[in-house]
Amino acid sequence: MxxxxxxxxxxxxxxxxxxxxxxxxxxxxxxxxxxxxxxxxxxxxxxxxxxxxxxxxxxxxxxxxxxxxxxxxxxxxxxxxxxxxxxxxxxxxxxxxxxxxxxxxxxxxxxxxxxxxxxxxxxxxxxxxxxxxxxxxxxxxxxxxxxxxxxxxxxxxxxxxxxxxxxxxxxxxxxxxxxxxxxxxxxxxxxxxxxxxxxxxxxxxxxxxRRAAQLAGTRLVLRRQLEALLGEVSEAELDALMYVFVNEVSDEPPTAAIGWLFARLRRANRQRRRYDPAVLDALLAEKWAHIVTAHEPAVGAMWGQAVRYPALWSWALGRDAIRRTLRPFKPWFWKQRPV
Known part of the structure; x- marks a missing residue:
């Protein structure tokens, strides 16, 4: 047959x-x-x-x-x-x-x-x-x-x-x-x-x-990939990557840990060339812009994290950070416009 x-x-x-x-x-x-x-x-x-x-x-x-x-x-x-x-x-x-x-x-x-x-x-x-x-x-x-x-x-x-x-x-x-x-x-x-x-x-x-069980398995997959690129990884770094994977807003997002991890991933990949550096850098910048501007609860902390890692800076990060900073003034601005 x-x-x-x-x-x-x-x-x-x-x-x-x-x-x-x-x-x-x-x-x-x-x-x-x-x-x-x-x-x-x-x-x-x-x-x-x-x-x-x-x-x-x-x-x-x-x-x-x-x-x-x-x-x-x-x-x-x-x-x-x-x-x-x-x-x-x-x-x-x-x-x-x-x-x-x-x-x-x-x-x-x-x-x-x-x-x-x-x-x-x-x-x-x-x-x-x-x-x-x-x-x-x-x-x-x-x-x-x-x-x-x-x-x-x-x-x-x-x-x-x-x-x-x-x-x-x-x-x-x-x-x-x-x-x-x-x-x-x-x-x-x-x-x-x-x-x-x-x-x-x-x-x-x-x-x-069975979402909790699925995320437990996901953590193992992410650990294996981090170790392939970075060698030894800490539980805090793995927690940070899990937060990015799940992408659910928290009252206390691990923003600083995510920035540290992203910077480390970027450096390690430039040395080992496991991934296309331009593609990885662009994705890390995109994810970083979203985490900082959409998850960080305080505007001051948002700017603090945004300028802390210059290598992760992007036009999208600057644009969205400015928009969020000016958002509270929007009602006042419209009220001041002449009829």
């Missing part, structure tokens, strides 16, 4: 309500040379019945004898995959019809790229378009501070998959982030600058229901 061009792994656990749309969106792709491997992680709802309603011969259904979790189910599906490319799909999302064709054609045209994702449009709890960096150099740097991939949009070469697969035992719910970092350390990665998936937001998602 000739192997398919793309193997799609869709893991499901008690998602009967959303499963028909998810499976239908894969089976209705313009790229038809595919297999859809549905891994049922021991669902106790009607998911198996929903799956068996589909009679498409491209479907391969397997059911775990015991609950393996998402990472374990993905690993099982990956082991069964026969395609040149491996695509991931979640059981509550919707792939747009051109998704697989666009990604497979991109990987065909860029043999040096190991993996590609895409932008997504959220629906359900709220609607927005999430645009991720697209170029390999930018993605390599962004992976140091965030996870610039939406996992259900990822397609990667079978040859580029990490030995051992997704490591839940070590990284917990951040297993996918850890894997993308590993892949990017070996070869260029990319995102296509277009929406190829509709990403459902609802209360039952892992990212919502």
């Amino acid at each position: 000739t192997p398919p061009r793309v193997s799609v792994v869709l893991c499901v656990y008690n998602q009967a309500d959303y499963l028909p749309e998810a499976m239908g969106s894969i089976l209705g792709q313009t790229l038809t040379d595919l297999e859809l491997i549905v891994v049922d992680d021991g669902s106790t709802d009607s998911s198996p019945e929903v799956i068996h309603r589909f009679t498409d011969p491209r479907i391969r259904y397997v059911r775990n004898e015991r609950n393996l979790g998402h990472a374990g189910s993905l690993n099982r599906g990956r082991a069964l995959a026969r395609g040149r490319y491996l695509a991931i799909m979640d059981s509550d999302d919707i792939s747009l019809p051109e998704r697989l064709a666009r990604q497979a054609d991109f990987l065909d045209a860029h043999p040096d790229v190991a993996m590609c994702g895409s932008w997504v449009e959220t629906f359900g709890a709220r609607t927005e378009v999430r645009r991720f960096p697209t170029e390999p150099a930018a993605l390599a740097v962004h992976l140091l501070l965030s996870c610039p991939f939406s996992t259900p949009t990822v397609m990667l070469r079978q040859a580029a998959t990490v030995p051992g697969g997704f490591d839940f035992d070590r990284f917990g719910l951040a297993f996918d982030y850890a894997c993308w970092v590993d892949v990017a350390n070996r070869a260029p990665v990319a995102n296509l600058p277009e929406v190829l998936l509709k990403y459902r937001l609802h209360a039952g998602q892992t990212t919502v229901s």
Whole structure:
């Protein structure tokens, strides 16, 4: 039997309500040379019945004898995959019809790229378009501070998959982030600058229901990356990077620690050239401007931190700092204007 061009792994656990749309969106792709491997992680709802309603011969259904979790189910599906490319799909999302064709054609045209994702449009709890960096150099740097991939949009070469697969035992719910970092350390990665998936937001998602566990795994991934560039790192430096990753305003943001860490990252990278220095410097300046002007609660402290690290200065930092300084005077200014 000739192997398919793309193997799609869709893991499901008690998602009967959303499963028909998810499976239908894969089976209705313009790229038809595919297999859809549905891994049922021991669902106790009607998911198996929903799956068996589909009679498409491209479907391969397997059911775990015991609950393996998402990472374990993905690993099982990956082991069964026969395609040149491996695509991931979640059981509550919707792939747009051109998704697989666009990604497979991109990987065909860029043999040096190991993996590609895409932008997504959220629906359900709220609607927005999430645009991720697209170029390999930018993605390599962004992976140091965030996870610039939406996992259900990822397609990667079978040859580029990490030995051992997704490591839940070590990284917990951040297993996918850890894997993308590993892949990017070996070869260029990319995102296509277009929406190829509709990403459902609802209360039952892992990212919502088990956020603390996911952040614990994220901390391990960030530590590993910091150590690769800096060598030994302190818990305070790791706390600072976690604050940047989460990007939630706090009454006492670790601004000084973030500035120190960013300056150290900048110096170390100029020595080791692990990342493109211009790209890393620009991203650090962008993040620093946001943290200082949007998170620092006092205007005086904002200016103190802004001038403390000249290497992190940017026009955006100066502009936003001035705007924030003048904001309290805006009502007075408008009141003084002649009618």
